[in-house]
Amino acid sequence: xxxxxxxxxxxxxxxxxxxxxxxxxxxxxxxxxxxxxxxxxxxxxxxxxxxxxxxxxxxxxxxxxxxxxxxxxxxxxxxxxxxxxxxxxxxxxxxxxxxxxxxxxxxxxxxxxxxxxxxxxxxxxxxxxxxxxxxxxxxxxxxxxxxxxxxxxxxxxxxxxxxxxxxxxxxxxxxxxxxxxxxxxxxxxxxxxxxxxxxxxxxxxxxxxxxxxxxxxxxxxxxxxxxxxxxxxxxxxxxxxxxxxxxxxxxxxxxxxxxxxxxxxxxxxxxxxxxxxxxxxxx
Amino acid sequence: xxxxxxxxxxxxxxxxxxxxxxxxxxxxxxxxxxxxxxxxxxxxxxxxxxxxxxxxxxxxxxxxxxxxxxxxxxxxxxxxxxxxxxxxxxxxxxxxxxxxxxxxxxxxxxxxxxxxxxxxxxxxxxxxxxxxxxxxxxxxxxxxxxxxxxxxxxxxxxxxxxxxxxxxxxxxxxxxxxxxxxxxxxxxxxxxxxxxxxxxxxxxxxxxxxxxxxxxxxxxxxxxxxxxxxxxxxxxxxxxxxxxxxxxxxxxxxxxxxxxxxxxxxxxxxxxxxxxxxxxxxxxxxxxxxx
Numbered sequence: 284x285x286x287x288x289x290x291x292x293x294x295x296x297x298x299x300x301x302x303x304x305x306x307x308x309x310x311x312x313x314x315x316x317x318x319x320x321x322x323x324x325x326x327x328x329x330x331x332x333x334x335x336x337x338x339x340x341x342x343x344x345x346x347x348x349x350x351x352x353x354x355x356x357x358x359x360x361x362x363x364x365x366x367x368x369x370x371x372x373x374x375x376x377x378x379x380x381x382x383x384x385x386x387x388x389x390x391x392x393x394x395x396x397x398x399x400x401x402x403x404x405x406x407x408x409x410x411x412x413x414x415x416x417x418x419x420x421x422x423x424x425x426x427x428x429x430x431x432x433x434x435x436x437x438x439x440x441x442x443x444x445x446x447x448x449x450x451x452x453x454x455x456x457x458x459x460x461x462x463x464x465x466x467x468x469x470x471x472x473x474x475x476x477x478x479x480x481x482x483x484x485x486x487x488x489x490x491x492x493x494x495x496x497x498x499x500x501x502x503x504x505x506x507x508x509x510x511x512x513x514x515x516x517x518x519x520x521x522x523x524x525x526x527x528x529x530x531x532x533x534x535x536x537x538x539x540x541x542x543x544x545x546x547x548x549x550x551x552x553x554x555x556x557x558x559x560x561x562x563x564x565x566x
Numbered sequence: 567x568x569x570x571x572x573x574x575x576x577x578x579x580x581x582x583x584x585x586x587x588x589x590x591x592x593x594x595x596x597x598x599x600x601x602x603x604x605x606x607x608x609x610x611x612x613x614x615x616x617x618x619x620x621x622x623x624x625x626x627x628x629x630x631x632x633x634x635x636x637x638x639x640x641x642x643x644x645x646x647x648x649x650x651x652x653x654x655x656x657x658x659x660x661x662x663x664x665x666x667x668x669x670x671x672x673x674x675x676x677x678x679x680x681x682x683x684x685x686x687x688x689x690x691x692x693x694x695x696x697x698x699x700x701x702x703x704x705x706x707x708x709x710x711x712x713x714x715x716x717x718x719x720x721x722x723x724x725x726x727x728x729x730x731x732x733x734x735x736x737x738x739x740x741x742x743x744x745x746x747x748x749x750x751x752x753x754x755x756x757x758x759x760x761x762x763x764x765x766x767x768x769x770x771x772x773x774x775x776x777x778x779x780x781x782x783x784x785x786x787x788x789x790x791x792x793x794x795x796x797x798x799x800x801x802x803x804x805x806x807x808x809x810x811x812x813x814x815x816x817x818x819x820x821x822x823x824x825x826x827x828x829x830x831x832x833x834x835x836x837x838x839x840x841x842x843x844x845x846x847x848x849x850x851x852x853x854x855x856x857x
Contacts, residue, residue, distance in 0.1 A: 302743070302786050305807055309781040450784070559621040561783040563583045 284459070284498045292505060294460050296467040300335070303452045307339035310450050311425055313566045318424035322411050322445075323347040323366060323374070324482065325359030327465050327474050328453060329429040330366050334468040335452050336427050337370045346422055347374040350411045352383060352483075358473075359482050365471045375418070379410045404483035408444025416447075425449040433458040433500055436508065437530070438537020439493065446540060457505065458497040495526055503530050572707045575600035575608040575813045578791040578804045580780025583617035584627055586652075590615060590635050593650060596811055597642045603813050607647040607707055611738050611778035611791075612679075612715050613663060615652035618740040619782050624693045628655035631666060631673060643668035647705065649712065649776075651738050653694075654678070660695040665712050665738055667703055675703035677712035681720050687742070687785070690716075702730040708818060710734040715741060718761065728769040729836055733821050735765070739777040743788040755790050755806070763798040770796045770825040772816050779809055796824040 323329050336345045349363045367374045415426045428448025440446040479489040490496050506512045514531050518524045552558050577596040581589045600608040616627040647669040654664035667675035678697025682690035702711045711727030718737050745753030762773050779789040792803035793814045802814035
């Protein structure tokens with residue numbers, strides 16, 4: 284990453300942490316909750332959310348859910364347990380192999396073909412979402428999101444799966460900022476150092492699948508989204524033209540994942556169009 | 567004749583969105599507390615009675631100045647002056663972001679926000695009508711004027727108040743923070759600090775900045791309220807993030823010394839400014855009036 288961009292993306296750690304802790308406390312308690320629940324994958328994003336939530340609400344008000352599938356790397360579960368131990372927070376391990384495999388056993392027969400890795404990965408992400416929302420009701424706890432700004436922009440996530448949550452403290456942090464803040468709050472070294480992976484199949488890494496590095500993505504996205512440079516201006520600065528265009532197209536193509544479903548407007552006042560209230564309305 | 571030293575309080579609070587009852591109660595409590603601390607004036611944040619992003623709640627939370635809720639605050643201004651803000655609805659059903667100054671049980675000054683930010687994360691002009699003037703009030707704290715948040719981001723606004731002999735500017739605000747990245751200080755907070763210090767020094771005025779705290783749908787209002795003196799120094803500063811009442815003493819003798827030492831306001835060429843602006847207007851450089 285270019286030194287000037289790296290410098291511009293550097294967070295003021297103490298300030299950022301205090302804003303995010305305040306966000307979690309305020310937005311959870313305002314709507315009448317005291318507790319939160321979140322998936323803990325063993326990766327850096329959910330680890331950071333776990334540390335922030337625990338700092339904000341206290342260990343007795345958070346609950347980590349570890350949801351391995353049979354092909355998940357054992358080191359993922361071990362890393363997630365390291366977070367649980369370090370924070371000394373309550374947790375539940377919920378195997379998702381049973382429901383996911385049962386589903387595809389039936390569906391593969393119905394469709395007469397084996398599901399693609401993409402479909403299997405989406406199903407796993409949504410199984411985890413279903414589990415978290417069930418535990419949300421069981422524990423009277425809000426679901427905390429773990430998607431960062433880079434993956435939200437790239438659309439590198441499953442709609443209504445890992446992208447679903449009640450509130451997300453890290454959604455305005457680029458991946459490099461997630462790494463910085465994670466180191467600051469004390470996320471274990473093993474998590475900080477490993478290659479990011481959705482861990483949906485063996486040897487998967489995000490960067491291999493995406494075809495570019497998170498640093499490259501962050502650098503281009505920051506200049507396009509935050510500084511509002513045009514793609515051509517970014518290319519003029521010496522970035523690979525095809526990569527810049529690919530990333531920009533990817534963001535636009537995935538806008539649908541970041542929005543609630545669109546509604547056909549018929550009346551004079553339509554939800555999502557001219558019925559305008561904050562979610563905080565009434566709290 | 568105004569007293570030389572006056573105690574001014576700032577209620578840095580987190581209004582509950584759309585809950586006038588709860589916010590009104592908070593206003594009453596802060597007024598009592600400031601009064602108990604011997605303050606002559608208490609300043610509340612922009613839209614302290616309603617919360618900031620009222621959107622379609624505007625229709626519900628709007629009040630006329632004569633409404634019982636507004637009058638209940640006015641009624642508490644016998645011992646202490648109160649500057650507070652709400653969504654005002656006029657008889658012809660326009661909605662304004664308004665700040666009222668109440669003293670001795672009466673409304674003695676009203677400012678309607680002139681500059682309604684409608685860009686980026688802001689959407690005020692969609693709901694509100696803009697005010698059309700910057701006036702001053704002769705109070706026991708001297709001549710003062712009110713700028714609501716974005717008003718203060720327009721150079722001409724504090725200038726117009728100073729030219730009307732204001733020595734005290736009250737700035738109720740709902741300013742969110744928008745950049746926690748590397749710069750020595752973060753985005754809007756740094757901007758506000760520089761802005762207010764510079765105005766105070768250029769115009770030889772005290773400035774009372776009352777910014778709210780709390781979150782609305784993830785948007786964080788950072789607080790950082792305080793009072794800056796004509797020499798650019800901060801007399802008192804609240805923290806960032808928490809509700810609190812802060813109090814400081816404003817000494818008009820400092821204004822006197824500063825204005826004598828650096829007589830920028832005295833030397834201001836108002837006629838020159840007016841005639842050049844008039845010439846520009848006549849050339850049609852600014853389009854129709856009102857813009």
